Amino acid sequence: MHEFSLVMSMLDLAEKAARADGARRISAIHLEIGALAGVVPEALEFAFEGARVGTMAENARLEVTYLPAIAYCATCQSEFELDNRFGIAVCPSCDTPSADLRQGRELQLAHLEVEE
């Protein structure tokens, strides 16, 4: 349940950004999470349900965009999307395994919707 720690960090960043903008309430929080970030959506929702109580985001929606994992093939000098959930990055053009993950670890607070 590291999702609880992530949610606490998310709420902290969100409240700071909302306050800096002069808002009183946060109506939506939008996250971007990489396919290999190790986040369980249900655990994230569960943690958010508990942690948002008493915060500016008490009634906010949580919206999550999941980003596909993308690796870089040094041989073909091109990026490719991983076609599996196992983190196996093998270039579809030349069959070379890649250790160079370019996207998929994201745990990003993208934007908020706020109200006065």
Added chain:
Amino acid sequence: MSGRPDATERGSAPAEPQPVPAAGTTASTRDVRVSPHGTAAIPGARVVQVQKSLMVHNDGVAAANREAFRGSLVLNVVSSPGSGKTALLERTVRDLDGDLSVAIVVGDLETDNDAERLHAAGAPSVQIVTGTVCHLEAEMVARAVDQLDLGGLDVLVIENVGNLVCPAAWDLGEDLRVTMLSVTEGEDKPLKYPRIFKDADAVLINKIDIAEVVGFDRVRALDAVRKVAPGARVFELSARTGEGVGDWLDYLRERRRLKASAIAAAATDAS
């Protein structure tokens, strides 16, 4: 929990085409009714771009740790509970026999049993009791190392909480991520926990002394490791018998030497 306010809070207003704020901007955009991803927003709400990693605080502390740890090689050792992290570290300290000085920070949900074992093996050790937290964070490590003398220390080992999911995202300020599995856990572990294996600099397969008894399929396991972590160094060893531990110790000596020369070179450049 206080009651939900008006129903419009959760209802979605009809989407109307509106200007979309440029990605990456930090200034707020007033009166935008449509988020950058096209989700209908609440009338009257506005979008505030944040674009910050949830790990931003941890990563800042990890960077400070890295600076404080520059004199030592730092490992972050992760595995499931019972893979043999503590046993391997006991073996590592004993077999190094003072050749490299080692100190250990060890995280567990409860008890200081592991720190006691490691201390008995000859390494100054600090226990972090995390209570309910399933991973170590950079700040916990920063507090724990306050109790250690880092001066002249060759290797600082951070033994993470036994867990193959939660510790993955937290940078602790380490040089090397060491991910361990043992032969009793199944050959497909790297496929089941891809992130923590993908980020590994070294993968250790422990308990090889009982591999045959438990029907461990070595070829399948190595194949899974190489698929998920093609760049990782792989060590097959037994913390109990010491088999294969020599190569692991050589790796530590080599990485310690490389870091010391990199730091020395940086110091020469700076002067």
